[in-house]
Amino acid sequence: MTLGNLRDLYQQVILERYKKPKHKGVTHPVHRQQRGHNPSCGDTIEITIQLSESGDRIEDVKFEGEGCAIAMASADLMAEALRGKATDEALSMVQRFQNMMQGNGDFPIEQRKLNVMQGVSQFPVRIKCATLTWHTLKAALEAPTLAKPEAFVSNE
Amino acid sequence: MAITQAKTIAAQVRADFPILHQEIHGQPLVYLDNAATSQKPIAVLEAIRHYYENDNANVHRGVHTLSSRATDGYEGARDKVAAFVNAASRQEIVYTRNASEAINLVAYAWGSTLRPGDEIVLSVMEHHSNLIPWQLLAQRTGAVLKFVELTETETFNLEQFKSLLSEKTKLVSVVHVSNTLGCINPVQEICAEAHKVGAKVLIDACQSVPHMPIDVQAIDCDWLVASGHKMCAPTGIGFLYGKLDLLRSMPPFLGGGEMIADVFLDHATYADLPHKFEAGTPAIAEAIGLGAAVDYLSAIGMDNIHAYEEELNAHLFRRLREIPEIRVYGPQPQADGSGRAALAAFTAGEVHPHDLSTILDQAGVAIRAGHHCTQPLHRHLKAQSTARASTYFYNTREEIDVFITSLKEAVEFFGDIFG
Ligand SMILES: Cc1ncc(COP(=O)(O)O)c(C=O)c1O
Numbered sequence: 001m002t003l004g005n006l007r008d009l010y011q012q013v014i015l016e017r018y019k020k021p022k023h024k025g026v027t028h029p030v031h032r033q034q035r036g037h038n039p040s041c042g043d044t045i046e047i048t049i050q051l052s053e054s055g056d057r058i059e060d061v062k063f064e065g066e067g068c069a070i071a072m073a074s075a076d077l078m079a080e081a082l083r084g085k086a087t088d089e090a091l092s093m094v095q096r097f098q099n100m101m102q103g104n105g106d107f108p109i110e111q112r113k114l115n116v117m118q119g120v121s122q123f124p125v126r127i128k129c130a131t132l133t134w135h136t137l138k139a140a141l142e143a144p145t146l147a148k149p150e151a152f153v154s155n156e
Numbered sequence: 157m158a159i160t161q162a163k164t165i166a167a168q169v170r171a172d173f174p175i176l177h178q179e180i181h182g183q184p185l186v187y188l189d190n191a192a193t194s195q196k197p198i199a200v201l202e203a204i205r206h207y208y209e210n211d212n213a214n215v216h217r218g219v220h221t222l223s224s225r226a227t228d229g230y231e232g233a234r235d236k237v238a239a240f241v242n243a244a245s246r247q248e249i250v251y252t253r254n255a256s257e258a259i260n261l262v263a264y265a266w267g268s269t270l271r272p273g274d275e276i277v278l279s280v281m282e283h284h285s286n287l288i289p290w291q292l293l294a295q296r297t298g299a300v301l302k303f304v305e306l307t308e309t310e311t312f313n314l315e316q317f318k319s320l321l322s323e324k325t326k327l328v329s330v331v332h333v334s335n336t337l338g339c340i341n342p343v344q345e346i347c348a349e350a351h352k353v354g355a356k357v358l359i360d361a362c363q364s365v366p367h368m369p370i371d372v373q374a375i376d377c378d379w380l381v382a383s384g385h386k387m388c389a390p391t392g393i394g395f396l397y398g399k400l401d402l403l404r405s406m407p408p409f410l411g412g413g414e415m416i417a418d419v420f421l422d423h424a425t426y427a428d429l430p431h432k433f434e435a436g437t438p439a440i441a442e443a444i445g446l447g448a449a450v451d452y453l454s455a456i457g458m459d460n461i462h463a464y465e466e467e468l469n470a471h472l473f474r475r476l477r478e479i480p481e482i483r484v485y486g487p488q489p490q491a492d493g494s495g496r497a498a499l500a501a502f503t504a505g506e507v508h509p510h511d512l513s514t515i516l517d518q519a520g521v522a523i524r525a526g527h528h529c530t531q532p533l534h535r536h537l538k539a540q541s542t543a544r545a546s547t548y549f550y551n552t553r554e555e556i557d558v559f560i561t562s563l564k565e566a567v568e569f570f571g572d573i574f575g
Contacts, residue, residue, distance in 0.1 A: 010511070042527045067508065069511045071510075126514060
């Protein structure tokens, strides 16, 4: 078996994050939340976001879900990279991640951890595993308020 | 002796399947996704090519020579299918695009007779194809769905099934061989029990018709459906078997050309069976391909195919047991490989099926990962998804060994990190 190729896909960091995610759970409070689902394989994800008081900065992101190593590691690395980011910057990172999956470009040095996902671009059928979390995040951020508005207010 | 015979089958037929002789990522292809679709032998490919190169014309519509040849090919294939499943009459075989369409045909054409409170009995192991059409029918008519659950060994719970039956039961629709559990359901007994309360029975035979001899009269089912693409035929063709009187009593499903007798502006009379259910220009080449596939399988002999797959199955399960992390769903086979289908849906400890499938693909091994269109069953089994290796008569023991070796490597690869 050509394990070399697989080492590109399953970088040590990815396997470690799959085994021991650092950002699994639910934010306190929850200002945005979104479920994501990959019907073809059954992967599920639920993203929660805590925003700054002004609402334009991400304080914290957490995820819950079940899925493959690629999907789970991608969610964990994303959550880490987004802490403290302005929401519009987060949205441009979604685009950058998608581009990277198409083999176009990567992340700058301060976000280079996300570049361990680059190997996925060599495995086209697995790209949707890596991008599920980013799609879900985008939907969460683009929602004007939390689906359950009282939670947004009472937790604030 | 059985083994010599068995080796002969796969060894003899492999040359008939050009697709099997290729490398994937530098490794010989090991195709173990046969439950999703089978590969096609040259005989089938040639039949389709021959039809297009020599006989192509529309069927039932012309008196010219090509049209008559096309019609003969198309209808001749129907005779082959009828004989293959031992239908009492060729009129009992209706071509459809696939099994899903055949089930929908019954759900629409027969299902409209149902009334609120009528009951439809299904099982939790059904493929979405044998679930969604009945959900839709229940929504249209107010009929109620009831579900047969699993026994402790993850097989069809016949006792519980019997307890679900009553005079309210109008239909039982169940899978013959589960594409996930691999269990072989007691369809003969299911039909007998259902008929006692006056219910009709549809058998989803997608995973049995390609692998074992099927006799619809012995089973005594009211309908039986299968897809050609899982039995060496092309995609786009499948069939519905139905008892003659029952098919006669059903109104048409789709309207159009081919399915009519006399047409007036405001009404029409319909063609006799089976054409009443075949609206529009059909998949002619595909039907001819299905006929060629039936000839091909019959020449090998369905008994031989079944016996050989049992031997492969014994080997598959013996080898799978070497890996402690592997949990196979469904019943265990007997030591000789009998008692369940030669496929295994499994989980491998911490290794997600999707990752497993990618790793095996690097070794040239094609398996399926996901829910295999049985989401409710996966929920029932508390498995988010499973990996599935499924064999056919062209697979060899050596291929199973390659699969097991790469499976072990994959488990180790992930095991290193999970330690
Ligand atoms: C048991 C079973 N039923 C139904 C189907 C549906 O077959 P098709 O998609 O060809 O209609 C399949 C195949 O996927 C199957 O395995």
